[in-house]
Amino acid sequence: MSLFQCEVCGCCENTALSFQGCSFVEVYDWSYAPERQGKRLCSVCGPLKYRDGTSTGLGQWHGEFRRVFLPLGMFVTNQRGNLAHKDTGDENYRAYAIEDPSHG
Ligand SMILES: [Zn+2]
Numbered sequence: 893m894s895l896f897q898c899e900v901c902g903c904c905e906n907t908a909l910s911f912q913g914c915s916f917v918e919v920y921d922w923s924y925a926p927e928r929q930g931k932r933l934c935s936v937c938g939p940l941k942y943r944d945g946t947s948t949g950l951g952q953w954h955g956e957f958r959r960v961f962l963p964l965g966m967f968v969t970n971q972r973g974n975l976a977h978k979d980t981g982d983e984n985y986r987a988y989a990i991e992d993p994s995h996g
Pocket of ligand 1: 899900901934
Protein backbone atom coordinates (compact mmCIF):
# COMPACT_ATOMS: atom_id res chain seq x y z
CA MET A 893 0.00 0.00 0.00
CA SER A 894 1.15 3.50 -0.68
CA LEU A 895 0.10 7.10 -0.81
CA PHE A 896 -0.88 8.96 -3.94
CA GLN A 897 -2.43 12.27 -4.94
CA CYS A 898 -5.98 12.17 -6.25
CA GLU A 899 -5.97 13.50 -9.82
CA VAL A 900 -9.33 15.23 -9.42
CA CYS A 901 -9.37 16.97 -6.03
CA GLY A 902 -5.65 16.83 -5.20
CA CYS A 903 -5.98 15.24 -1.79
CA CYS A 904 -3.59 12.67 -0.35
CA GLU A 905 -5.09 9.18 -0.42
CA ASN A 906 -3.98 5.66 0.49
CA THR A 907 -4.24 2.94 -2.15
CA ALA A 908 -5.59 0.45 0.38
CA LEU A 909 -8.55 2.68 1.17
CA SER A 910 -9.60 3.59 -2.35
CA PHE A 911 -9.49 0.31 -4.30
CA GLN A 912 -5.97 1.18 -5.50
CA GLY A 913 -7.12 4.61 -6.60
CA CYS A 914 -10.06 3.09 -8.50
CA SER A 915 -7.59 1.77 -11.04
CA PHE A 916 -9.68 -1.24 -12.08
CA VAL A 917 -11.61 0.91 -14.51
CA GLU A 918 -13.60 -1.86 -16.17
CA VAL A 919 -15.62 -2.73 -13.08
CA TYR A 920 -17.12 0.75 -12.52
CA ASP A 921 -19.99 2.78 -13.90
CA TRP A 922 -18.27 5.96 -15.13
CA SER A 923 -21.40 7.68 -16.41
CA TYR A 924 -21.34 10.04 -13.40
CA ALA A 925 -18.09 11.59 -14.58
CA PRO A 926 -16.62 10.00 -17.73
CA GLU A 927 -13.56 12.27 -17.66
CA ARG A 928 -12.44 10.63 -14.44
CA GLN A 929 -11.99 7.19 -15.94
CA GLY A 930 -8.33 6.17 -15.87
CA LYS A 931 -7.31 8.72 -13.28
CA ARG A 932 -6.16 7.83 -9.79
CA LEU A 933 -9.03 8.77 -7.54
CA CYS A 934 -9.55 9.16 -3.83
CA SER A 935 -12.48 7.58 -2.05
CA VAL A 936 -14.51 10.78 -2.42
CA CYS A 937 -13.95 11.26 -6.16
CA GLY A 938 -14.28 7.58 -7.02
CA PRO A 939 -17.27 5.98 -8.76
CA LEU A 940 -20.44 5.54 -6.75
CA LYS A 941 -21.52 2.40 -8.56
CA TYR A 942 -20.23 -0.71 -10.20
CA ARG A 943 -21.37 -1.56 -13.71
CA ASP A 944 -24.00 -3.89 -12.33
CA GLY A 945 -25.52 -1.00 -10.38
CA THR A 946 -24.42 -1.98 -6.90
CA SER A 947 -22.92 0.65 -4.64
CA THR A 948 -19.14 0.88 -4.27
CA GLY A 949 -19.34 2.68 -0.94
CA LEU A 950 -17.25 5.48 -2.45
CA GLY A 951 -18.28 9.12 -2.76
CA GLN A 952 -17.39 9.93 0.83
CA TRP A 953 -14.18 10.16 2.82
CA HIS A 954 -13.27 6.94 4.62
CA GLY A 955 -12.27 8.77 7.81
CA GLU A 956 -9.20 6.61 8.43
CA PHE A 957 -7.04 9.73 8.47
CA ARG A 958 -7.56 13.42 7.92
CA ARG A 959 -8.07 14.44 4.31
CA VAL A 960 -5.22 16.73 3.27
CA PHE A 961 -5.61 18.74 0.08
CA LEU A 962 -2.49 19.54 -1.92
CA PRO A 963 -1.82 21.63 -5.03
CA LEU A 964 -3.17 19.52 -7.90
CA GLY A 965 -0.58 17.70 -9.97
CA MET A 966 2.34 18.61 -7.73
CA PHE A 967 2.82 15.31 -5.89
CA VAL A 968 3.97 11.87 -6.95
CA THR A 969 4.33 8.50 -5.27
CA ASN A 970 8.02 7.77 -4.71
CA GLN A 971 9.79 4.44 -4.56
CA ARG A 972 9.09 4.09 -0.86
CA GLY A 973 5.37 4.46 -1.40
CA ASN A 974 5.27 7.87 0.15
CA LEU A 975 3.90 11.02 -1.33
CA ALA A 976 6.63 13.40 -2.44
CA HIS A 977 6.75 16.82 -4.05
CA LYS A 978 7.47 16.25 -7.72
CA ASP A 979 10.10 18.97 -7.94
CA THR A 980 11.89 18.77 -4.60
CA GLY A 981 11.22 15.18 -3.51
CA ASP A 982 10.10 16.46 -0.14
CA GLU A 983 8.00 13.84 1.66
CA ASN A 984 6.63 16.26 4.22
CA TYR A 985 3.53 16.80 2.11
CA ARG A 986 1.52 18.22 5.01
CA ALA A 987 3.68 21.34 4.80
CA TYR A 988 2.02 22.04 1.42
CA ALA A 989 -1.56 21.53 2.56
CA ILE A 990 -4.14 23.93 1.16
CA GLU A 991 -7.77 24.71 1.95
CA ASP A 992 -10.42 22.38 0.59
CA PRO A 993 -10.68 23.63 -3.03
CA SER A 994 -14.38 22.81 -3.17
CA HIS A 995 -15.09 25.29 -0.38
CA GLY A 996 -14.24 28.38 -2.31
ZN1 LIG B 1 -10.31 13.13 -4.90
